[in-house]
Structure formats: structure tokens, C-alpha cells
Amino acid sequence: MQISYNWLKQFLKIDIPAEDAAETLTNLGLEVEGITAYESVKGGLKGVVVGHVISCEKHPNADKLKVTKVDLGDGNPVQIVCGAPNVDAGQKVPVATIGTVLYTSEGEEFTIKKGKIRGEESFGMICAEDELGIGTSHDGIMVLDADLKAGTPVAEIFDIYNDTVFEIGLTPNRADAMSHWGVARDLRAGLMQQNPQSSPTEIITPSVSKFKVEKRTLKYDIQVEDAKLTPRYCGLTISGVEVKESPNWLKNKLKAIGITPKNNVVDATNYVLHELGQPLHAFDAAKIKGTKIYVKTAEENTPFVMLDGTEVKLTANDIVIADESKPLCIAGVIGGQNSGVSETTTDIFLESAYFNSISIRKTAKRLGVSTDASFRFERGIDPTITDYALKYAAILICEISGGEITSDLTEIYPKKVEDFSIFLNFDNVHKILGINIPHEAIKKILVSLDIKVNSITNQGLGLTIPAYRVDVQREIDVIEEILRVYGYNNIEIPSKINATVAHTKRTEDYKVQNIVADQLVSQGFYEIMANSLTAPQYNDLVATINKNETVQILNPLSSELSIMRQTLLFGGLESIAYNINRKNSDLKYFEFGNVYAKTLTGYEEYKRLALFATGNKYTANWTTPAQSVSFFDFKGIIEAIFQRLGILKYNTQTVEDEIFNESMAFVLGDREIVRFGTVKKSILKHFDIKQEVFYAEFNWKNILNVVSSKIKFTEITKYPVVKRDLSLLIDENVSFNDIYNTVKMVDKSTITDVSLFDVYQGDKLPKNKKSYAISVKLQDAEKTLTDNQIEKIMSKIQTALEKEYQANLR
Known part of the structure; x- marks a missing residue:
């Protein structure tokens, strides 16, 4: 603003x-x-002075140029070559001296320099109106008043604002x-x-004492259908106006704050709006059918052409100002093309109103229209100045357009908007601010904010808050007002820091989150925070997302942010695509966030942890070649989280999911803790991602339910680990998870780990077969394993695999 x-x-x-x-x-x-x-005038005419043309001779080398001698008031006449047809000796003219910066009509600057024109030196420029920026004429140079003194700055002659x-x-x-x-x-x-002693204590407000009804020749009856939507409405007529260009003082005021002047009537309403904060609207009376103005809601699907020429369909929730046949204006938002003031307007109906802020906001957002009026109505204007602003605007319009007020001010105000009362407790002020502000100082601050002090006691103040302070509704709001005027910078920084130690369980949500976050960061992950609002077309990418559970935004900022997310996947993919497009393709992200759903019982939100990994594990260099993140790398990261949280007893399941090409889930009992895999190429294609992306989504509630608060420490055994490898020929539908579980069941106390280090499928193997190379680690915490014990366990493993999967040793 x-x-x-x-x-x-x-x-x-x-x-x-x-x-x-x-x-x-x-x-x-x-x-x-x-x-x-x-x-x-851009540049302020700095360097432009009054010059006296002493002589004017024809240029010896050009028919259309003249060589002049010009007195600039310093006793040293200068030579200036000029091409204007009207330059002549004896004239007083504006001269841009050497070094002066002037501006073209497009705003481009150029500097006046010493030069030669057809062999004759020139030490400045005699200027036309448009070259100075004070007019549009370029027929010739400006000729100034002959009584002006040479050397006088031209900025002193013209009214430069x-x-x-x-x-x-x-x-x-x-x-x-x-x-x-x-x-x-x-x-x-x-x-x-x-500075209480020398600062102004009064606001000088515009006077409306000149408001007077000259005659009563044009009157409109006003009918407000819903006082809740339009609590206050005022109107009057002005006749005999001459719509023309506004005076310079008004145009300069508006231009200074970025408002383009239009005509004197519209400019006057804009002036009052920005001066007092009250939007107004002027209607061409000749375009109003009948003698009645209706303030009502529109009929459903009523067509309406706005001032900018755009046609929209109104709804039954939109407030309009209408005559007997049609809407004239969308109340508080924008006027109609067929009712506004034009050069032919002679009589106007001028309105000033207080509309329901929520209704105006809904209409403006639905239509995608933002105006100076809607900006103010949406947030809440002062309901007490509706008539005052109308009188002030009427006086101003009459002064600059020659019109006269031709009706009484009609006001519809069935229920007055009252100021409201609050009691301020001094103890609460001290408790919240942490400082002792003298009671008298608090009173003076509140009075300076036009908050009335009705009563004073030892406990506090009884206050009346002006109706226009829609942001001051509670005692805490009053305390905030005191603090901001007292000065945030005046609050001393304490020399002592007080802190409290809270006793919380290790399994508190934020503690578990911090543990996981620290571990992920140590593994090279970056935390992201995506928008909870997302695009509805993303849900079309995954068939299993239930669209009936989608939470719709009633008043979305845009169609791309119109629903609440049901998965953290799409926000992360947006971030990955953004980085890949900027040549940053090795990425590891995590995000803690909520997902949202509409259920039979209401709206629900669930916390999730999402992991993303794509690109290379490490940056390639002369010792380490590039190596892409693999499924098992990603699985190891997830398992490390479980190990850090003490979640050790879980099962692995292969799952089908529309998000993934290949996916697995870790479950504990009937609770799924995490689901992860490789994101489908069809989804990645939508984001223009051409490299493999791994994604995991943890159910955080289930994590918190199974994480253990007990920490168990075990002594590192001094007995050695024995490693044995097996190469197995098995059916291609047998997964490593099946092999893992079968091997572990042979001897849970001794078999400490089973890992897969090679997979082979090819034409050298029988049809529908594959080869797995697994490594088994054996260790006894009490003694060193003997060869016989090792061979016995390995034999049991072989027998179990042959029995369960018809596996053959290669």
C-alpha cells in the first residue's frame, strides 16, 4: 500500500x-x-533555467536550423543551435543547461551535453513542452513570460509537485x-x-460544513433487502456535473500513490477512498431505469458486464446494486460497464455503504477480481463514517465539476454498529509483557489510539474500542496495541535467562521425530516442507486414491491449490523435478507432514514421514565411480531407522500398490509401519522426471505405538563370527524374503544375519529358474563354534530350503 x-x-x-x-x-x-x-515532472526540471535570446541567426550550413546567443543570467551568454521554427531574438525561453537530465515520454533519460551541430557548437537546448514533460506540444519551443528574469530556475515558475x-x-x-x-x-x-510535549495531539479531518442541498430535483428511493449483508447504505444525487480532466492538485495526489487519473468524478471518489478508507461509487443517473435503487442479492446465473468489459455470471450470494431492470454494480467489488460515469454524464447518483466483509470476499475471490474497494470491504471498513465520507465526496465533486447536490442524503441504517467494551487488567499487562509500564502511560497510549477510557480502578481500565478496530476484540489484543506503541525496542533484554526442564518420555512425538531426523541428516538427507494444498489432477495419477475422501478447499487461491493432499508423494516429486531441471539430480529428501481425508465421521488428518532418494549415492570422483541408489540401499536406510528406534521384530511383505513398480512393506502384527518401493514411470513422466525415484511413506502413528522406551544394552561378544555362502537354484517366483525367513527359523540364536549378494537369471539356467547367492553369518555368544556345529547348521539350512522351495545347490 x-x-x-x-x-x-x-x-x-x-x-x-x-x-x-x-x-x-x-x-x-x-x-x-x-x-x-x-x-x-520527472527530474523536477533540475538544471532548466530561464534564458533570454539575445540574437537569432540562420545556421550557415542548414536551412532549418538557427544559431542563437542566450543569456542564462550569469553574464556569460552561450551559443545554442535550435531547430524550432518559432525561436526569435528577445524571447524568454526554458533552457536545459549542460549536464541536465531530461526524460522522454516513455521515461527514458538523456543528458544534455556540449556538441556540434553542422559545424556550430551548441551549449544547451532550448526546450519544447513535451521535452520538459509539462505538456504534449512539440510544435515549437515554449515562450515564457517576458517579465521573467534570466537564470530563474524553471521549477519555480511551474507548479512542480x-x-x-x-x-x-x-x-x-x-x-x-x-x-x-x-x-x-x-x-x-x-x-x-x-515526544509527548511537542508532538501533535489532534488529527485534522476534512470539514463537511459546506455540505448543502441546493435543490431537490432528482431523488432515488433506496431499498435494502438484507440488512445483515448491507448494514448501512447511503446515497444522494448531484446534477449539472461536467465530466472532464481533474485539476492538477488532484491528479498529482493520485499519481503519487500509483493511481491513474480518469476524470474528475471518478478521481474524487478515489481520492476520498484513499484519504478516509471509505469506498464510494458514482452511477450515471441517465443509465438508471426508474426512481428506485435496490440493494439485494442477484438472481442465479444473471449475466453482468463489468467495467473492464468482462462478462460474468452472478450467483444468488452476490450483492448487487440494481435498478428496476438490471444490476448496475457488484456491491463492494466493481461497477458495471453500462452504468458508469462517462464524458456525457451530467447527473450522478453517489453511494457510500458498509457491506458484509465475508460476502464481499467470497464474491471477489470467486470472480477473481481485486479492486481498491474490495480490498477494503473484505477486511472491514469503518461503519461510522459512511455518511461523512459521502458528504465530503459530494462537496469535492461539486467544487471540481460545477455540479450541485439535488437530493437529501438518504440513509438506510436499521441497526447501528456499536463500539464494544473490554476490561484491561493491569496485572495481565505486566504478566504478558514482562515489564512494568506505569498505569498513566498505559492510559495515554490507549487514548492516543482513540480507545476511550470509561473507568479507572486499581485493577485495570474499562475501555470502549472503536468499531473500526476489527482487529482489537480481546484483552490480549489491547495489550498488543500497548506494546507496539510503547515500542518493542524499548523492552530491555534481561541479563538472566530463565528456563524450565520438562520431564517427557523418550517416546514423545517430537523426540522420536528429532531422533529420526538427526539420523537421516547424518546419512545425507535434506528435510523439505511441501505445501499441504495440492492440485486435484495429481490424484488422477494413482487409481487407489479415493476421490470421495478428498478434502476440497471452499475458497482456493488457485485451481492448482484447491485440495488437501492425501499423500506426501507429489510435493516431493515437484521438488525433485525442480532440482533436476537445475542440474541437481543426486537427491535425498525427507518430510514430516500431515495428509488429510474426509471420512464418514468428519475430517481427519494423519501424520506421515516420507523418504525420497534418486540419482547417485555419492558424488563421482577419481577414486569412486558413480553408483546409483539401489532398492537395497533404500531398504537399508529404512531398516536403520527401525534399528535406531528399537523396532526389531517386524515382518517383510511384498505388496501391490498403484504408486510403485516394485514395493514392499514392513509390518508388525496387523500394523503396517512403512511401505516403500520404486515410483512408477507413468507418475514420474507427469513431472518430467526421467530417472528412478525411490519413495517410502511411514505411518507415524504406528511408529509411535511400537517404538520402545526401554533401551537394552548387550555386551559385545568375544567369540568370532563365521560366514558361509550358498549358491541356490530356485524357482523365479521365490523371493529373498522367503529365503531369509526360512533360514532364520533354522536356528534363531546362532544365525545372526542372512544377506543376498548376487542374483542371476539367464539362458544358461533352466526355464523359470534363477540363482541366488546368499551369505549366512553364525555366532554363539557363549563359545566358539566348532566345525561340526557349523556343518550341522548349514546342513539343516540346506534341507529346509530343499523342502520348502525345492532349492538345489549349484
Whole structure:
């Protein structure tokens, strides 16, 4: 939001540097993100002076050029070559001296330099209107008043408007500060806190004492159908207006804050909007059918052409301003193309209203329209100034358009919006802020914010909050107001740090999460945080995602963020695609996040942990060749998490899942703890990912249910490990998981590990057969194993494999 410093000074009698005012506003929470200078003529005509043309002769080498001698007021006339047909001796003219920067109509700058034109030296430029930026004429040079003194800066002759503009990053809760009046209120409070003796205590508001109904010749009856949607509505008519260009002072005020002037009537409504924060709208009375104005909701699917020419379909939830036959305006959002003010307008109906903020927001978001009016109505304007702003605007329009007020101000206000009361407890102020602010200082801060103090006791203050402070509804909000005016920077940093030690179980959610996160980071993973909102078309990629459980957003920011995610997969793939497109293809991510579902009993959310791995395990160098992450690498990372959490007794299952080409799950009892595998190429193709991606999704609730809080320590045995390898010929449908479980069951106490180190399938083997090479580790914690014991166990393993899977040793 752009705020003019000159405009602020209409409300406050202050003369402090703009930078100091900006710092005060920032400390108050109205962060000034930038300060820019505004000049009605770009460059401010710096370096342009009045010149007296002493002589004017024809250029010896060019028919259309003239060589002039010009007095610039310093006693040293200079020679200037000029091509204007109207230049002549004796004239007073604007001269851009050497080094002056001028700007083209497109805003491009050029510097006046000493030069030669057809052999004659030239020491400046005699300027036309458009070259100075104060007009559009280029028929010839400007001829100034003959009484002007040579050397006078031209900026002193013309009305050059200079201003300083603050770019304020307004937070959505500060609806009261959406105008120059609102910002001035805050600035006054801040300055009073900084210097109570010399700071302004009053806000100078525009007077409406000149408001007068000249005649009553044009009147509209107003009918408001729903007072909840339109609590307050005011209107009046102005006749005999001449729609034309606005005066310079008004155009400069609007241009300074980035508003393009249109005509005097529209500019006046925009001026009042940005000055007081009250949106207004002017209708061409000639385009209103009948003598009645209806404020109502539209009929379903009513066509409406907006000011920008776009046609939309209105719904039964949209508030409109209508005449007897058609909608004239979408209330609080945008006017209609067929009812607005034009050059032929002579009579207008002017409205000022207070609409329901939720209704306006829904309409604006549904239509994808954002205007200065909707921006304010959505957040909540001041309901007490509706009539005041209308009178002020009517006076202004009459002054600049020649019109006169031709109806009484009609107001529909069935139930007054009241201020509300809060009791502020002094002890709570101290408890929350941690400092003792004197009671009298608290009172002065609140008064400076236009918060009325109704009663004072030893315990606290009885307060009345203005209705326009929609962000101050509770005692804690009042305390926040006290703090921001008192000054966050005035809170001393304590010399002593107090801390409490909380006794929590090792299996608390955040502790388990930190343990897992630390381990993953140590393995080269990076934590990501994807958006919980996602695109509905992603769900079409996986047939098993139940679309009936999708949580829809009622008021989405865009179609790409219109539902809540049901899996963490797609956010991670978006991040992977983004990095691969930037030549970063070796990636390992993890994310803790929630997924969401709509169930028969309501809305549910479930916590998940997602792992992603793609690309190479290590960065290739002269000692280590590139090696891609494999399924077993990824499985080992998951198993390491289980081992770190003390989850040791789990089973492995092969599962079918629409997300994966190949997938497995680790289960404990009837609880699935994690499902992982290689993401299907059809899904990767949608994200334009051409390399293999491994994905795992942990059910975090099940993790917390099975993680053990008991830590068991065992002494490292001093007896050696024995390793034996077996090469097996088995049916191709036998999985390693089957082999693993069978071997482990032979002797659980002695067989410590079974691993697969080679797989072969080819034409050298019988049909439907494959070869597994497995390694078995044996160890006894009490003694060294003898050869006979080892051979006995290996024989049992061989027998078990032959019996279960008809395996043959190769």
C-alpha cells in the first residue's frame, strides 16, 4: 500500500524528515518497505533555467536550423543551435543547461551535453513542452513570460509537485490503516509516545460544513433487502456535473500513490477512498431505469458486464446494486460497464455503504477480481463514517465539476454498529509483557489510539474500542496495541535467562521425530516442507486414491491449490523435478507432514514421514565411480531407522500398490509401519522426471505405538563370527524374503544375519529358474563354534530350503 507523506501532513501538523516518520511507522507495525520520491515532472526540471535570446541567426550550413546567443543570467551568454521554427531574438525561453537530465515520454533519460551541430557548437537546448514533460506540444519551443528574469530556475515558475511516498507492507489484520487517515492516527500515537510535549495531539479531518442541498430535483428511493449483508447504505444525487480532466492538485495526489487519473468524478471518489478508507461509487443517473435503487442479492446465473468489459455470471450470494431492470454494480467489488460515469454524464447518483466483509470476499475471490474497494470491504471498513465520507465526496465533486447536490442524503441504517467494551487488567499487562509500564502511560497510549477510557480502578481500565478496530476484540489484543506503541525496542533484554526442564518420555512425538531426523541428516538427507494444498489432477495419477475422501478447499487461491493432499508423494516429486531441471539430480529428501481425508465421521488428518532418494549415492570422483541408489540401499536406510528406534521384530511383505513398480512393506502384527518401493514411470513422466525415484511413506502413528522406551544394552561378544555362502537354484517366483525367513527359523540364536549378494537369471539356467547367492553369518555368544556345529547348521539350512522351495545347490 502506498502512502503519500504530503497527504499525511494534511492530517498532522508535523515537520520531521520522511525517514524519521517511516521509522516510527515501522516500529508501530506498519512496516515501511521502501521510500520513493515522486515528482509530477520527472527530474523536477533540475538544471532548466530561464534564458533570454539575445540574437537569432540562420545556421550557415542548414536551412532549418538557427544559431542563437542566450543569456542564462550569469553574464556569460552561450551559443545554442535550435531547430524550432518559432525561436526569435528577445524571447524568454526554458533552457536545459549542460549536464541536465531530461526524460522522454516513455521515461527514458538523456543528458544534455556540449556538441556540434553542422559545424556550430551548441551549449544547451532550448526546450519544447513535451521535452520538459509539462505538456504534449512539440510544435515549437515554449515562450515564457517576458517579465521573467534570466537564470530563474524553471521549477519555480511551474507548479512542480514533489512528494515522498511510503510503500507499507500492510498486514491483513490492520483494516484500520487502509487509508491516509488511518496511517496518520498510528503516526500520531507513535510520535506522542516518543515526544509527548511537542508532538501533535489532534488529527485534522476534512470539514463537511459546506455540505448543502441546493435543490431537490432528482431523488432515488433506496431499498435494502438484507440488512445483515448491507448494514448501512447511503446515497444522494448531484446534477449539472461536467465530466472532464481533474485539476492538477488532484491528479498529482493520485499519481503519487500509483493511481491513474480518469476524470474528475471518478478521481474524487478515489481520492476520498484513499484519504478516509471509505469506498464510494458514482452511477450515471441517465443509465438508471426508474426512481428506485435496490440493494439485494442477484438472481442465479444473471449475466453482468463489468467495467473492464468482462462478462460474468452472478450467483444468488452476490450483492448487487440494481435498478428496476438490471444490476448496475457488484456491491463492494466493481461497477458495471453500462452504468458508469462517462464524458456525457451530467447527473450522478453517489453511494457510500458498509457491506458484509465475508460476502464481499467470497464474491471477489470467486470472480477473481481485486479492486481498491474490495480490498477494503473484505477486511472491514469503518461503519461510522459512511455518511461523512459521502458528504465530503459530494462537496469535492461539486467544487471540481460545477455540479450541485439535488437530493437529501438518504440513509438506510436499521441497526447501528456499536463500539464494544473490554476490561484491561493491569496485572495481565505486566504478566504478558514482562515489564512494568506505569498505569498513566498505559492510559495515554490507549487514548492516543482513540480507545476511550470509561473507568479507572486499581485493577485495570474499562475501555470502549472503536468499531473500526476489527482487529482489537480481546484483552490480549489491547495489550498488543500497548506494546507496539510503547515500542518493542524499548523492552530491555534481561541479563538472566530463565528456563524450565520438562520431564517427557523418550517416546514423545517430537523426540522420536528429532531422533529420526538427526539420523537421516547424518546419512545425507535434506528435510523439505511441501505445501499441504495440492492440485486435484495429481490424484488422477494413482487409481487407489479415493476421490470421495478428498478434502476440497471452499475458497482456493488457485485451481492448482484447491485440495488437501492425501499423500506426501507429489510435493516431493515437484521438488525433485525442480532440482533436476537445475542440474541437481543426486537427491535425498525427507518430510514430516500431515495428509488429510474426509471420512464418514468428519475430517481427519494423519501424520506421515516420507523418504525420497534418486540419482547417485555419492558424488563421482577419481577414486569412486558413480553408483546409483539401489532398492537395497533404500531398504537399508529404512531398516536403520527401525534399528535406531528399537523396532526389531517386524515382518517383510511384498505388496501391490498403484504408486510403485516394485514395493514392499514392513509390518508388525496387523500394523503396517512403512511401505516403500520404486515410483512408477507413468507418475514420474507427469513431472518430467526421467530417472528412478525411490519413495517410502511411514505411518507415524504406528511408529509411535511400537517404538520402545526401554533401551537394552548387550555386551559385545568375544567369540568370532563365521560366514558361509550358498549358491541356490530356485524357482523365479521365490523371493529373498522367503529365503531369509526360512533360514532364520533354522536356528534363531546362532544365525545372526542372512544377506543376498548376487542374483542371476539367464539362458544358461533352466526355464523359470534363477540363482541366488546368499551369505549366512553364525555366532554363539557363549563359545566358539566348532566345525561340526557349523556343518550341522548349514546342513539343516540346506534341507529346509530343499523342502520348502525345492532349492538345489549349484
